[in-house]
Amino acid sequence: MPLLSYCIDEFLEFKRAQRLSRWTLLDYETVLRRFNREIGDFDIDHIERKTIAHYLASLDLSKKRVKNIYTALSSLWTWAVEMGYCTVHIIRQIKPPKPEKRPILPFTRDQIMNMLASTDASKEYTRPGKRACRNRLKTGVRDRAIILLLLDTGIRASELCGIKVKDIKPHGIYIHGKGSKDRLVPISETTRSALCDYIGEQKDIEKYVFKTEQGNVLSRDALRLIIRRIGDRAGVNDAHPHRFRHTFAINFLRNGGDVFTLQAILGHETLDMVRRYLAIAQTDINGVHQRASPVKVWGL
Structure with missing residues:
Protein backbone atom coordinates (compact mmCIF):
# COMPACT_ATOMS: atom_id res chain seq x y z
CA MET A 1 0.00 0.00 0.00
CA PRO A 2 1.28 3.54 -0.74
CA LEU A 3 2.57 5.96 1.86
CA LEU A 4 0.34 8.74 3.21
CA SER A 5 2.50 11.41 1.54
CA TYR A 6 2.10 9.74 -1.86
CA CYS A 7 -1.66 9.54 -1.39
CA ILE A 8 -1.84 13.20 -0.44
CA ASP A 9 0.09 14.19 -3.59
CA GLU A 10 -2.21 12.10 -5.78
CA PHE A 11 -5.35 13.28 -3.99
CA LEU A 12 -4.42 16.95 -4.46
CA GLU A 13 -3.77 16.33 -8.15
CA PHE A 14 -7.19 14.68 -8.37
CA LYS A 15 -8.79 17.72 -6.72
CA ARG A 16 -6.96 20.11 -9.08
CA ALA A 17 -8.44 18.19 -11.98
CA GLN A 18 -11.88 18.88 -10.52
CA ARG A 19 -11.17 22.60 -10.96
CA LEU A 20 -11.79 23.50 -7.33
CA SER A 21 -11.10 27.06 -6.28
CA ARG A 22 -7.52 27.93 -5.36
CA TRP A 23 -8.65 28.63 -1.78
CA THR A 24 -10.25 25.19 -1.43
CA LEU A 25 -7.13 23.54 -2.87
CA LEU A 26 -4.89 25.54 -0.56
CA ASP A 27 -7.00 24.55 2.43
CA TYR A 28 -6.85 20.87 1.49
CA GLU A 29 -3.09 21.03 1.09
CA THR A 30 -2.51 22.93 4.35
CA VAL A 31 -4.66 20.52 6.38
CA LEU A 32 -3.30 17.31 4.88
CA ARG A 33 0.38 18.31 4.89
CA ARG A 34 0.15 19.29 8.54
CA PHE A 35 -1.56 16.00 9.37
CA ASN A 36 1.22 14.12 7.55
CA ARG A 37 3.93 16.00 9.48
CA GLU A 38 2.26 15.44 12.83
CA ILE A 39 1.58 11.70 12.61
CA GLY A 40 4.45 10.65 10.36
CA ASP A 41 4.60 8.93 6.97
CA PHE A 42 3.11 5.43 7.05
CA ASP A 43 1.26 3.17 4.66
CA ILE A 44 -2.16 4.81 4.53
CA ASP A 45 -3.94 1.51 5.13
CA HIS A 46 -1.90 0.95 8.31
CA ILE A 47 -2.91 4.22 9.98
CA GLU A 48 -5.11 3.40 12.96
CA ARG A 49 -8.35 5.01 14.00
CA LYS A 50 -6.96 5.95 17.43
CA THR A 51 -4.08 7.84 15.77
CA ILE A 52 -6.48 10.07 13.90
CA ALA A 53 -8.80 10.47 16.88
CA HIS A 54 -5.83 11.51 19.05
CA TYR A 55 -4.70 13.99 16.40
CA LEU A 56 -8.13 15.62 16.18
CA ALA A 57 -8.40 15.77 19.98
CA SER A 58 -4.99 17.48 20.24
CA LEU A 59 -5.91 20.42 17.98
CA ASP A 60 -6.22 23.71 19.85
CA LEU A 61 -8.64 25.18 17.33
CA SER A 62 -12.30 26.16 17.16
CA LYS A 63 -14.84 23.36 16.82
CA LYS A 64 -15.75 24.63 13.38
CA ARG A 65 -12.14 24.45 12.21
CA VAL A 66 -11.70 20.93 13.65
CA LYS A 67 -14.87 19.89 11.79
CA ASN A 68 -13.38 21.26 8.56
CA ILE A 69 -10.18 19.26 9.17
CA TYR A 70 -12.24 16.13 9.84
CA THR A 71 -14.07 16.71 6.54
CA ALA A 72 -10.79 17.09 4.62
CA LEU A 73 -9.44 13.85 6.09
CA SER A 74 -12.69 12.08 5.32
CA SER A 75 -12.48 13.26 1.72
CA LEU A 76 -8.93 11.89 1.45
CA TRP A 77 -9.98 8.50 2.81
CA THR A 78 -13.04 8.34 0.56
CA TRP A 79 -10.76 8.84 -2.45
CA ALA A 80 -8.19 6.33 -1.11
CA VAL A 81 -10.86 3.64 -0.68
CA GLU A 82 -12.16 4.27 -4.20
CA MET A 83 -8.61 3.96 -5.53
CA GLY A 84 -8.06 0.69 -3.69
CA TYR A 85 -5.34 2.16 -1.45
CA CYS A 86 -7.40 1.53 1.69
CA THR A 87 -9.60 -1.37 2.63
CA VAL A 88 -11.53 0.50 5.33
CA HIS A 89 -12.73 4.11 5.58
CA ILE A 90 -11.51 4.59 9.16
CA ILE A 91 -12.56 8.25 9.34
CA ARG A 92 -16.17 7.09 9.32
CA GLN A 93 -15.42 5.17 12.51
CA ILE A 94 -14.76 8.47 14.28
CA LYS A 95 -17.72 10.56 15.33
CA PRO A 96 -17.45 13.97 13.65
CA PRO A 97 -17.10 16.97 15.99
CA LYS A 98 -20.11 19.23 16.26
CA PRO A 99 -19.23 22.86 15.53
CA GLU A 100 -20.59 25.38 18.00
CA LYS A 101 -23.25 27.76 16.76
CA ARG A 102 -21.73 31.16 17.30
CA PRO A 103 -24.08 34.07 17.87
CA ILE A 104 -24.73 36.09 14.73
CA LEU A 105 -23.86 39.70 15.48
CA PRO A 106 -24.34 42.11 12.56
CA PHE A 107 -22.74 45.53 12.38
CA THR A 108 -24.92 48.49 13.26
CA LEU A 253 -34.68 40.42 5.20
CA ARG A 254 -35.55 43.30 7.52
CA ASN A 255 -35.95 45.57 4.49
CA GLY A 256 -38.41 43.27 2.72
CA GLY A 257 -36.17 40.87 0.80
CA ASP A 258 -37.35 37.27 0.44
CA VAL A 259 -35.48 34.16 1.58
CA PHE A 260 -35.16 32.58 -1.89
CA THR A 261 -33.55 35.66 -3.42
CA LEU A 262 -31.25 35.90 -0.41
CA GLN A 263 -30.30 32.23 -0.83
CA ALA A 264 -29.39 32.87 -4.48
CA ILE A 265 -27.35 35.98 -3.70
CA LEU A 266 -25.42 34.30 -0.87
CA GLY A 267 -24.81 31.14 -2.87
CA HIS A 268 -26.22 28.76 -0.25
CA GLU A 269 -27.28 25.32 -1.48
CA THR A 270 -29.90 24.99 1.25
CA LEU A 271 -32.08 27.33 3.28
CA ASP A 272 -30.59 26.23 6.62
CA MET A 273 -28.36 29.26 7.16
CA VAL A 274 -30.93 31.60 5.62
CA ARG A 275 -33.44 30.40 8.21
CA ARG A 276 -31.07 31.48 10.98
CA TYR A 277 -30.95 34.96 9.47
CA LEU A 278 -34.72 34.94 9.11
CA ALA A 279 -35.15 34.05 12.78
CA ILE A 280 -33.06 37.08 13.78
CA ALA A 281 -34.89 39.37 11.37
CA GLN A 282 -38.25 38.02 12.58
CA THR A 283 -37.33 38.77 16.18
CA ASP A 284 -36.62 42.32 15.12
CA ILE A 285 -39.96 42.51 13.27
CA ASN A 286 -41.84 41.22 16.31
CA GLY A 287 -40.21 43.83 18.51
CA VAL A 288 -41.15 46.64 16.14
CA HIS A 289 -44.70 45.33 15.94
CA GLN A 290 -45.03 45.40 19.72
CA ARG A 291 -44.01 49.08 19.70
CA ALA A 292 -45.88 50.21 16.59
CA SER A 293 -49.13 48.26 16.37
CA PRO A 294 -52.16 50.60 16.37
CA VAL A 295 -53.87 48.29 18.84
CA LYS A 296 -50.92 48.76 21.21
CA VAL A 297 -50.28 52.45 20.54
CA TRP A 298 -53.95 53.46 20.70
CA GLY A 299 -54.51 51.47 23.89
CA LEU A 300 -57.47 49.55 22.43
Missing part, protein backbone atom coordinates in the same frame (compact mmCIF):
# COMPACT_ATOMS: atom_id res chain seq x y z
CA ARG A 109 -25.35 51.44 10.92
CA ASP A 110 -23.19 53.62 13.18
CA GLN A 111 -20.41 51.01 13.16
CA ILE A 112 -20.45 50.88 9.37
CA MET A 113 -20.39 54.67 9.13
CA ASN A 114 -17.46 54.82 11.56
CA MET A 115 -15.57 52.19 9.59
CA LEU A 116 -16.12 53.99 6.30
CA ALA A 117 -14.91 57.20 7.94
CA SER A 118 -11.78 55.35 9.10
CA THR A 119 -10.62 54.16 5.69
CA ASP A 120 -8.81 57.36 4.73
CA ALA A 121 -6.64 58.16 7.74
CA SER A 122 -4.64 56.49 10.49
CA LYS A 123 -5.49 56.61 14.18
CA GLU A 124 -4.96 59.97 15.80
CA TYR A 125 -1.57 60.24 17.51
CA THR A 126 0.45 62.92 19.28
CA ARG A 127 4.18 63.66 19.07
CA PRO A 128 5.98 65.54 21.84
CA GLY A 129 5.30 69.25 21.53
CA LYS A 130 2.98 68.78 18.57
CA ARG A 131 -0.75 68.80 18.07
CA ALA A 132 -2.64 65.57 17.59
CA CYS A 133 -2.68 64.50 13.97
CA ARG A 134 -3.56 61.66 11.60
CA ASN A 135 -1.78 60.36 8.52
CA ARG A 136 -3.64 60.01 5.25
CA LEU A 137 -3.70 56.41 4.02
CA LYS A 138 -2.99 55.46 0.42
CA THR A 139 -5.41 52.53 0.62
CA GLY A 140 -8.52 54.56 1.43
CA VAL A 141 -10.22 54.21 -1.96
CA ARG A 142 -9.58 50.45 -2.02
CA ASP A 143 -10.78 49.92 1.53
CA ARG A 144 -13.97 51.90 0.98
CA ALA A 145 -14.72 49.78 -2.09
CA ILE A 146 -14.10 46.60 -0.07
CA ILE A 147 -16.44 47.62 2.76
CA LEU A 148 -19.24 48.67 0.42
CA LEU A 149 -18.90 45.54 -1.69
CA LEU A 150 -18.98 43.19 1.31
CA LEU A 151 -21.96 45.04 2.80
CA ASP A 152 -23.84 45.33 -0.49
CA THR A 153 -23.54 41.68 -1.54
CA GLY A 154 -22.73 39.50 1.47
CA ILE A 155 -20.04 37.69 -0.52
CA ARG A 156 -17.43 35.56 1.25
CA ALA A 157 -13.84 36.71 1.83
CA SER A 158 -12.48 34.21 -0.69
CA GLU A 159 -15.07 35.33 -3.25
CA LEU A 160 -14.04 38.96 -2.93
CA CYS A 161 -10.36 38.06 -3.29
CA GLY A 162 -11.16 36.06 -6.41
CA ILE A 163 -12.95 38.84 -8.31
CA LYS A 164 -11.36 39.58 -11.67
CA VAL A 165 -11.78 42.73 -13.75
CA LYS A 166 -13.69 40.76 -16.39
CA ASP A 167 -16.20 39.62 -13.72
CA ILE A 168 -17.61 43.13 -13.30
CA LYS A 169 -20.65 43.39 -15.56
CA PRO A 170 -23.26 46.13 -16.18
CA HIS A 171 -25.83 44.37 -13.98
CA GLY A 172 -23.60 43.02 -11.23
CA ILE A 173 -20.52 40.90 -10.55
CA TYR A 174 -19.87 37.29 -11.41
CA ILE A 175 -18.84 35.62 -8.17
CA HIS A 176 -16.87 32.38 -8.22
CA GLY A 177 -18.36 30.51 -5.27
CA LYS A 178 -17.82 27.23 -3.48
CA GLY A 179 -17.68 24.13 -5.61
CA SER A 180 -16.84 26.17 -8.73
CA LYS A 181 -20.41 27.48 -8.79
CA ASP A 182 -20.62 30.94 -10.34
CA ARG A 183 -23.47 33.34 -9.72
CA LEU A 184 -24.28 36.89 -10.79
CA VAL A 185 -24.69 39.13 -7.75
CA PRO A 186 -26.29 42.58 -8.18
CA ILE A 187 -24.64 45.68 -6.73
CA SER A 188 -25.86 49.20 -6.03
CA GLU A 189 -24.72 52.28 -7.93
CA THR A 190 -22.86 53.50 -4.84
CA THR A 191 -20.80 50.30 -4.72
CA ARG A 192 -20.21 50.32 -8.47
CA SER A 193 -18.98 53.91 -8.25
CA ALA A 194 -16.60 53.00 -5.40
CA LEU A 195 -15.25 50.07 -7.44
CA CYS A 196 -14.76 52.28 -10.49
CA ASP A 197 -12.92 54.86 -8.39
CA TYR A 198 -10.57 52.16 -7.11
CA ILE A 199 -10.00 50.48 -10.47
CA GLY A 200 -9.52 53.86 -12.14
CA GLU A 201 -6.60 54.77 -9.89
CA GLN A 202 -4.74 51.48 -10.57
CA LYS A 203 -1.96 51.77 -13.12
CA ASP A 204 -1.14 48.09 -13.53
CA ILE A 205 -4.43 46.34 -12.83
CA GLU A 206 -4.66 43.20 -14.95
CA LYS A 207 -6.45 40.08 -13.75
CA TYR A 208 -7.59 40.34 -10.11
CA VAL A 209 -9.24 43.53 -8.86
CA PHE A 210 -8.08 43.74 -5.25
CA LYS A 211 -4.39 44.00 -4.48
CA THR A 212 -2.17 44.65 -1.47
CA GLU A 213 -0.04 47.77 -1.20
CA GLN A 214 2.83 45.69 -2.61
CA GLY A 215 0.79 44.81 -5.69
CA ASN A 216 0.09 41.19 -4.78
CA VAL A 217 -3.33 39.58 -5.15
CA LEU A 218 -5.29 40.06 -1.94
CA SER A 219 -5.52 36.89 0.16
CA ARG A 220 -8.16 36.01 2.75
CA ASP A 221 -5.64 36.58 5.55
CA ALA A 222 -4.70 39.99 4.15
CA LEU A 223 -8.38 40.91 3.85
CA ARG A 224 -9.05 39.88 7.46
CA LEU A 225 -6.14 42.05 8.58
CA ILE A 226 -7.42 45.04 6.59
CA ILE A 227 -10.90 44.78 8.12
CA ARG A 228 -9.51 44.27 11.63
CA ARG A 229 -7.31 47.37 11.33
CA ILE A 230 -10.19 49.47 10.03
CA GLY A 231 -12.34 48.23 12.91
CA ASP A 232 -9.57 49.10 15.36
CA ARG A 233 -9.35 52.65 14.01
CA ALA A 234 -13.16 52.97 14.10
CA GLY A 235 -13.51 51.56 17.62
CA VAL A 236 -15.46 48.52 16.36
CA ASN A 237 -14.65 45.26 18.11
CA ASP A 238 -14.57 41.89 16.35
CA ALA A 239 -14.55 43.32 12.84
CA HIS A 240 -14.03 40.59 10.25
CA PRO A 241 -15.19 39.98 6.65
CA HIS A 242 -17.84 37.36 7.44
CA ARG A 243 -19.62 39.76 9.76
CA PHE A 244 -20.51 41.82 6.69
CA ARG A 245 -22.21 38.73 5.27
CA HIS A 246 -24.35 38.48 8.40
CA THR A 247 -25.11 42.20 8.25
CA PHE A 248 -26.17 42.07 4.61
CA ALA A 249 -28.38 39.01 5.09
CA ILE A 250 -30.23 40.23 8.17
CA ASN A 251 -30.83 43.73 6.79
CA PHE A 252 -31.89 42.30 3.43
Whole structure:
Protein backbone atom coordinates (compact mmCIF):
# COMPACT_ATOMS: atom_id res chain seq x y z
CA MET A 1 0.00 0.00 0.00
CA PRO A 2 1.28 3.54 -0.74
CA LEU A 3 2.57 5.96 1.86
CA LEU A 4 0.34 8.74 3.21
CA SER A 5 2.50 11.41 1.54
CA TYR A 6 2.10 9.74 -1.86
CA CYS A 7 -1.66 9.54 -1.39
CA ILE A 8 -1.84 13.20 -0.44
CA ASP A 9 0.09 14.19 -3.59
CA GLU A 10 -2.21 12.10 -5.78
CA PHE A 11 -5.35 13.28 -3.99
CA LEU A 12 -4.42 16.95 -4.46
CA GLU A 13 -3.77 16.33 -8.15
CA PHE A 14 -7.19 14.68 -8.37
CA LYS A 15 -8.79 17.72 -6.72
CA ARG A 16 -6.96 20.11 -9.08
CA ALA A 17 -8.44 18.19 -11.98
CA GLN A 18 -11.88 18.88 -10.52
CA ARG A 19 -11.17 22.60 -10.96
CA LEU A 20 -11.79 23.50 -7.33
CA SER A 21 -11.10 27.06 -6.28
CA ARG A 22 -7.52 27.93 -5.36
CA TRP A 23 -8.65 28.63 -1.78
CA THR A 24 -10.25 25.19 -1.43
CA LEU A 25 -7.13 23.54 -2.87
CA LEU A 26 -4.89 25.54 -0.56
CA ASP A 27 -7.00 24.55 2.43
CA TYR A 28 -6.85 20.87 1.49
CA GLU A 29 -3.09 21.03 1.09
CA THR A 30 -2.51 22.93 4.35
CA VAL A 31 -4.66 20.52 6.38
CA LEU A 32 -3.30 17.31 4.88
CA ARG A 33 0.38 18.31 4.89
CA ARG A 34 0.15 19.29 8.54
CA PHE A 35 -1.56 16.00 9.37
CA ASN A 36 1.22 14.12 7.55
CA ARG A 37 3.93 16.00 9.48
CA GLU A 38 2.26 15.44 12.83
CA ILE A 39 1.58 11.70 12.61
CA GLY A 40 4.45 10.65 10.36
CA ASP A 41 4.60 8.93 6.97
CA PHE A 42 3.11 5.43 7.05
CA ASP A 43 1.26 3.17 4.66
CA ILE A 44 -2.16 4.81 4.53
CA ASP A 45 -3.94 1.51 5.13
CA HIS A 46 -1.90 0.95 8.31
CA ILE A 47 -2.91 4.22 9.98
CA GLU A 48 -5.11 3.40 12.96
CA ARG A 49 -8.35 5.01 14.00
CA LYS A 50 -6.96 5.95 17.43
CA THR A 51 -4.08 7.84 15.77
CA ILE A 52 -6.48 10.07 13.90
CA ALA A 53 -8.80 10.47 16.88
CA HIS A 54 -5.83 11.51 19.05
CA TYR A 55 -4.70 13.99 16.40
CA LEU A 56 -8.13 15.62 16.18
CA ALA A 57 -8.40 15.77 19.98
CA SER A 58 -4.99 17.48 20.24
CA LEU A 59 -5.91 20.42 17.98
CA ASP A 60 -6.22 23.71 19.85
CA LEU A 61 -8.64 25.18 17.33
CA SER A 62 -12.30 26.16 17.16
CA LYS A 63 -14.84 23.36 16.82
CA LYS A 64 -15.75 24.63 13.38
CA ARG A 65 -12.14 24.45 12.21
CA VAL A 66 -11.70 20.93 13.65
CA LYS A 67 -14.87 19.89 11.79
CA ASN A 68 -13.38 21.26 8.56
CA ILE A 69 -10.18 19.26 9.17
CA TYR A 70 -12.24 16.13 9.84
CA THR A 71 -14.07 16.71 6.54
CA ALA A 72 -10.79 17.09 4.62
CA LEU A 73 -9.44 13.85 6.09
CA SER A 74 -12.69 12.08 5.32
CA SER A 75 -12.48 13.26 1.72
CA LEU A 76 -8.93 11.89 1.45
CA TRP A 77 -9.98 8.50 2.81
CA THR A 78 -13.04 8.34 0.56
CA TRP A 79 -10.76 8.84 -2.45
CA ALA A 80 -8.19 6.33 -1.11
CA VAL A 81 -10.86 3.64 -0.68
CA GLU A 82 -12.16 4.27 -4.20
CA MET A 83 -8.61 3.96 -5.53
CA GLY A 84 -8.06 0.69 -3.69
CA TYR A 85 -5.34 2.16 -1.45
CA CYS A 86 -7.40 1.53 1.69
CA THR A 87 -9.60 -1.37 2.63
CA VAL A 88 -11.53 0.50 5.33
CA HIS A 89 -12.73 4.11 5.58
CA ILE A 90 -11.51 4.59 9.16
CA ILE A 91 -12.56 8.25 9.34
CA ARG A 92 -16.17 7.09 9.32
CA GLN A 93 -15.42 5.17 12.51
CA ILE A 94 -14.76 8.47 14.28
CA LYS A 95 -17.72 10.56 15.33
CA PRO A 96 -17.45 13.97 13.65
CA PRO A 97 -17.10 16.97 15.99
CA LYS A 98 -20.11 19.23 16.26
CA PRO A 99 -19.23 22.86 15.53
CA GLU A 100 -20.59 25.38 18.00
CA LYS A 101 -23.25 27.76 16.76
CA ARG A 102 -21.73 31.16 17.30
CA PRO A 103 -24.08 34.07 17.87
CA ILE A 104 -24.73 36.09 14.73
CA LEU A 105 -23.86 39.70 15.48
CA PRO A 106 -24.34 42.11 12.56
CA PHE A 107 -22.74 45.53 12.38
CA THR A 108 -24.92 48.49 13.26
CA ARG A 109 -25.35 51.44 10.92
CA ASP A 110 -23.19 53.62 13.18
CA GLN A 111 -20.41 51.01 13.16
CA ILE A 112 -20.45 50.88 9.37
CA MET A 113 -20.39 54.67 9.13
CA ASN A 114 -17.46 54.82 11.56
CA MET A 115 -15.57 52.19 9.59
CA LEU A 116 -16.12 53.99 6.30
CA ALA A 117 -14.91 57.20 7.94
CA SER A 118 -11.78 55.35 9.10
CA THR A 119 -10.62 54.16 5.69
CA ASP A 120 -8.81 57.36 4.73
CA ALA A 121 -6.64 58.16 7.74
CA SER A 122 -4.64 56.49 10.49
CA LYS A 123 -5.49 56.61 14.18
CA GLU A 124 -4.96 59.97 15.80
CA TYR A 125 -1.57 60.24 17.51
CA THR A 126 0.45 62.92 19.28
CA ARG A 127 4.18 63.66 19.07
CA PRO A 128 5.98 65.54 21.84
CA GLY A 129 5.30 69.25 21.53
CA LYS A 130 2.98 68.78 18.57
CA ARG A 131 -0.75 68.80 18.07
CA ALA A 132 -2.64 65.57 17.59
CA CYS A 133 -2.68 64.50 13.97
CA ARG A 134 -3.56 61.66 11.60
CA ASN A 135 -1.78 60.36 8.52
CA ARG A 136 -3.64 60.01 5.25
CA LEU A 137 -3.70 56.41 4.02
CA LYS A 138 -2.99 55.46 0.42
CA THR A 139 -5.41 52.53 0.62
CA GLY A 140 -8.52 54.56 1.43
CA VAL A 141 -10.22 54.21 -1.96
CA ARG A 142 -9.58 50.45 -2.02
CA ASP A 143 -10.78 49.92 1.53
CA ARG A 144 -13.97 51.90 0.98
CA ALA A 145 -14.72 49.78 -2.09
CA ILE A 146 -14.10 46.60 -0.07
CA ILE A 147 -16.44 47.62 2.76
CA LEU A 148 -19.24 48.67 0.42
CA LEU A 149 -18.90 45.54 -1.69
CA LEU A 150 -18.98 43.19 1.31
CA LEU A 151 -21.96 45.04 2.80
CA ASP A 152 -23.84 45.33 -0.49
CA THR A 153 -23.54 41.68 -1.54
CA GLY A 154 -22.73 39.50 1.47
CA ILE A 155 -20.04 37.69 -0.52
CA ARG A 156 -17.43 35.56 1.25
CA ALA A 157 -13.84 36.71 1.83
CA SER A 158 -12.48 34.21 -0.69
CA GLU A 159 -15.07 35.33 -3.25
CA LEU A 160 -14.04 38.96 -2.93
CA CYS A 161 -10.36 38.06 -3.29
CA GLY A 162 -11.16 36.06 -6.41
CA ILE A 163 -12.95 38.84 -8.31
CA LYS A 164 -11.36 39.58 -11.67
CA VAL A 165 -11.78 42.73 -13.75
CA LYS A 166 -13.69 40.76 -16.39
CA ASP A 167 -16.20 39.62 -13.72
CA ILE A 168 -17.61 43.13 -13.30
CA LYS A 169 -20.65 43.39 -15.56
CA PRO A 170 -23.26 46.13 -16.18
CA HIS A 171 -25.83 44.37 -13.98
CA GLY A 172 -23.60 43.02 -11.23
CA ILE A 173 -20.52 40.90 -10.55
CA TYR A 174 -19.87 37.29 -11.41
CA ILE A 175 -18.84 35.62 -8.17
CA HIS A 176 -16.87 32.38 -8.22
CA GLY A 177 -18.36 30.51 -5.27
CA LYS A 178 -17.82 27.23 -3.48
CA GLY A 179 -17.68 24.13 -5.61
CA SER A 180 -16.84 26.17 -8.73
CA LYS A 181 -20.41 27.48 -8.79
CA ASP A 182 -20.62 30.94 -10.34
CA ARG A 183 -23.47 33.34 -9.72
CA LEU A 184 -24.28 36.89 -10.79
CA VAL A 185 -24.69 39.13 -7.75
CA PRO A 186 -26.29 42.58 -8.18
CA ILE A 187 -24.64 45.68 -6.73
CA SER A 188 -25.86 49.20 -6.03
CA GLU A 189 -24.72 52.28 -7.93
CA THR A 190 -22.86 53.50 -4.84
CA THR A 191 -20.80 50.30 -4.72
CA ARG A 192 -20.21 50.32 -8.47
CA SER A 193 -18.98 53.91 -8.25
CA ALA A 194 -16.60 53.00 -5.40
CA LEU A 195 -15.25 50.07 -7.44
CA CYS A 196 -14.76 52.28 -10.49
CA ASP A 197 -12.92 54.86 -8.39
CA TYR A 198 -10.57 52.16 -7.11
CA ILE A 199 -10.00 50.48 -10.47
CA GLY A 200 -9.52 53.86 -12.14
CA GLU A 201 -6.60 54.77 -9.89
CA GLN A 202 -4.74 51.48 -10.57
CA LYS A 203 -1.96 51.77 -13.12
CA ASP A 204 -1.14 48.09 -13.53
CA ILE A 205 -4.43 46.34 -12.83
CA GLU A 206 -4.66 43.20 -14.95
CA LYS A 207 -6.45 40.08 -13.75
CA TYR A 208 -7.59 40.34 -10.11
CA VAL A 209 -9.24 43.53 -8.86
CA PHE A 210 -8.08 43.74 -5.25
CA LYS A 211 -4.39 44.00 -4.48
CA THR A 212 -2.17 44.65 -1.47
CA GLU A 213 -0.04 47.77 -1.20
CA GLN A 214 2.83 45.69 -2.61
CA GLY A 215 0.79 44.81 -5.69
CA ASN A 216 0.09 41.19 -4.78
CA VAL A 217 -3.33 39.58 -5.15
CA LEU A 218 -5.29 40.06 -1.94
CA SER A 219 -5.52 36.89 0.16
CA ARG A 220 -8.16 36.01 2.75
CA ASP A 221 -5.64 36.58 5.55
CA ALA A 222 -4.70 39.99 4.15
CA LEU A 223 -8.38 40.91 3.85
CA ARG A 224 -9.05 39.88 7.46
CA LEU A 225 -6.14 42.05 8.58
CA ILE A 226 -7.42 45.04 6.59
CA ILE A 227 -10.90 44.78 8.12
CA ARG A 228 -9.51 44.27 11.63
CA ARG A 229 -7.31 47.37 11.33
CA ILE A 230 -10.19 49.47 10.03
CA GLY A 231 -12.34 48.23 12.91
CA ASP A 232 -9.57 49.10 15.36
CA ARG A 233 -9.35 52.65 14.01
CA ALA A 234 -13.16 52.97 14.10
CA GLY A 235 -13.51 51.56 17.62
CA VAL A 236 -15.46 48.52 16.36
CA ASN A 237 -14.65 45.26 18.11
CA ASP A 238 -14.57 41.89 16.35
CA ALA A 239 -14.55 43.32 12.84
CA HIS A 240 -14.03 40.59 10.25
CA PRO A 241 -15.19 39.98 6.65
CA HIS A 242 -17.84 37.36 7.44
CA ARG A 243 -19.62 39.76 9.76
CA PHE A 244 -20.51 41.82 6.69
CA ARG A 245 -22.21 38.73 5.27
CA HIS A 246 -24.35 38.48 8.40
CA THR A 247 -25.11 42.20 8.25
CA PHE A 248 -26.17 42.07 4.61
CA ALA A 249 -28.38 39.01 5.09
CA ILE A 250 -30.23 40.23 8.17
CA ASN A 251 -30.83 43.73 6.79
CA PHE A 252 -31.89 42.30 3.43
CA LEU A 253 -34.68 40.42 5.20
CA ARG A 254 -35.55 43.30 7.52
CA ASN A 255 -35.95 45.57 4.49
CA GLY A 256 -38.41 43.27 2.72
CA GLY A 257 -36.17 40.87 0.80
CA ASP A 258 -37.35 37.27 0.44
CA VAL A 259 -35.48 34.16 1.58
CA PHE A 260 -35.16 32.58 -1.89
CA THR A 261 -33.55 35.66 -3.42
CA LEU A 262 -31.25 35.90 -0.41
CA GLN A 263 -30.30 32.23 -0.83
CA ALA A 264 -29.39 32.87 -4.48
CA ILE A 265 -27.35 35.98 -3.70
CA LEU A 266 -25.42 34.30 -0.87
CA GLY A 267 -24.81 31.14 -2.87
CA HIS A 268 -26.22 28.76 -0.25
CA GLU A 269 -27.28 25.32 -1.48
CA THR A 270 -29.90 24.99 1.25
CA LEU A 271 -32.08 27.33 3.28
CA ASP A 272 -30.59 26.23 6.62
CA MET A 273 -28.36 29.26 7.16
CA VAL A 274 -30.93 31.60 5.62
CA ARG A 275 -33.44 30.40 8.21
CA ARG A 276 -31.07 31.48 10.98
CA TYR A 277 -30.95 34.96 9.47
CA LEU A 278 -34.72 34.94 9.11
CA ALA A 279 -35.15 34.05 12.78
CA ILE A 280 -33.06 37.08 13.78
CA ALA A 281 -34.89 39.37 11.37
CA GLN A 282 -38.25 38.02 12.58
CA THR A 283 -37.33 38.77 16.18
CA ASP A 284 -36.62 42.32 15.12
CA ILE A 285 -39.96 42.51 13.27
CA ASN A 286 -41.84 41.22 16.31
CA GLY A 287 -40.21 43.83 18.51
CA VAL A 288 -41.15 46.64 16.14
CA HIS A 289 -44.70 45.33 15.94
CA GLN A 290 -45.03 45.40 19.72
CA ARG A 291 -44.01 49.08 19.70
CA ALA A 292 -45.88 50.21 16.59
CA SER A 293 -49.13 48.26 16.37
CA PRO A 294 -52.16 50.60 16.37
CA VAL A 295 -53.87 48.29 18.84
CA LYS A 296 -50.92 48.76 21.21
CA VAL A 297 -50.28 52.45 20.54
CA TRP A 298 -53.95 53.46 20.70
CA GLY A 299 -54.51 51.47 23.89
CA LEU A 300 -57.47 49.55 22.43
